[in-house]
Amino acid sequence: MSEELGNSIVEEFTQSLLIEKHASNATREVYGREAACFISYLQENDLDYATITTPELKDYLVWRANSGKKLATTTLSRVITVLRSFFSYLQNERIREDDPTELLPKNKEPKRLPETIDYDAVQKILGVIEVSTDIGYRDRTIFELIYSCGLRVSECANLRLNRYYSTEKRIVVLGKGSKERMIPVGDVAAAYLSTYISSVRPRMLGKEKCPYLFVSQEKKVITREEIWHRLKHYCELAGVNIKVHTLRHSFATHMLQNGADLRSVQELLGHSDIRTTEIYEHVNTDDLFKAFEKAHPSEKK
Structure with a gap:
């Protein structure tokens, strides 16, 4: 996958968040950064978003969880959420028929009480x-x-x-x-x-x-x-x-x-x-x- 193609798919994905889901700029920035990280991993490992399998996605999550500073559970949960959104976009665009994220573990985050002051x-x-x-x-x-x-x-x-x-x-x-x-x-x-x-x-x-x-x-x-x-x-x-x-x-x-x-x-x-x-x-x-x-x-x- 070329760098130009990778950048293009990330840009189109984040644009779809605005058009279809009315996502805020902040949300699109977060999703865009995470999608770019995923695309970079695919390029370095000679993989393609159109053909990547669920086991290969799990390998990516293991790598992502341990790359640099170990990720918190909530951050890894966000990574999975972005991947689900990204592959849903690929299905909508008919770039691929299946969704490899369907077999990923459900990313349920523990409920946390909001921080308040008196x-x-x-x-x-x-x-x-x-x-x-x-x-x-x-x-x-x-x-x-x-x-x-x-x-x-x-x-x-x-x-x-x-x-x-x-x-x-x-x-x-x-x-x-x-x-x-x-x-x-x-x-x-x-x-x-x-x-x-x-x-x-x-x-x-x-x-x-x-x-x-x-x-x-x-x-x-x-x-x-x-x-x-x-x-x-x-x-x-x-x-x-x-x-x-x-x-x-x-x-x-x-x-x-x-x-x-x-x-x-x-x-x-x-x-x-x-x-x-x-x-x-x-x-x-x-x-x-x-x-x-x-x-x-x-x-x-």
């Missing part, structure tokens, strides 16, 4: 952010919003200015699978947003224009990586070790602890797969806002 720890992190500077005020607004709405970091970074409705105090985010959902914004986060949009953001942009809500010092849309780095900095100051996604998990946990029903929280989070909870039921939008106002700690008077 409300006081959230406030401790938010409290160390210096809001006297434009960057600090922007950062406080970002993390208030993520916690207030249970956002994924990508949803926050990709949030557009015109998708915040200040009068109604609601945002519309684009979640996984390009699915939109409307989320109420709490009074605390809304207050920060008001000042950020009216004063801080215009100063940061100057004469430049940007359609996204949160902007960087370079007057462009802020990246997920920058949000990660900013939180890491504040966590070090606060003495609390968490990731951005922990704020999302904590949002859900605190809502449930304060009386919100499970289906409302799932709707707010944008979860479509609720196999680990109750059967999914659509929740009326007004009920979502009532559940939010009743249960979110920041809304308690």
Whole structure:
């Protein structure tokens, strides 16, 4: 197999993830890297994706598990998931008729409880952010919003200015699978947003224009990586070790602890797969806002 053909099949595979499954850029990057690793192995061992057998795939998994730093169970599980997706693509494209991954062991990952912190720890992190500077005020607004709405970091970074409705105090985010959902914004986060949009953001942009809500010092849309780095900095100051996604998990946990029903929280989070909870039921939008106002700690008077 030529290097050109290998690169081409990986590119076409990742493109299919966007077109057919509406996969996010982050997902396509992960799948693309893993597919490229597999193709490289095939080339080095004189194998071909069109003819590789299940025993040969198992040999690859053994090699992959022990190449460099030994892989964690969850990482190896992801490798198998990518292989299944890749060979499903090959079948759909009629490049091969069979699926050699069918006889691979089922990659069931052990269930892990999400990492959360209590409300006081959230406030401790938010409290160390210096809001006297434009960057600090922007950062406080970002993390208030993520916690207030249970956002994924990508949803926050990709949030557009015109998708915040200040009068109604609601945002519309684009979640996984390009699915939109409307989320109420709490009074605390809304207050920060008001000042950020009216004063801080215009100063940061100057004469430049940007359609996204949160902007960087370079007057462009802020990246997920920058949000990660900013939180890491504040966590070090606060003495609390968490990731951005922990704020999302904590949002859900605190809502449930304060009386919100499970289906409302799932709707707010944008979860479509609720196999680990109750059967999914659509929740009326007004009920979502009532559940939010009743249960979110920041809304308690």
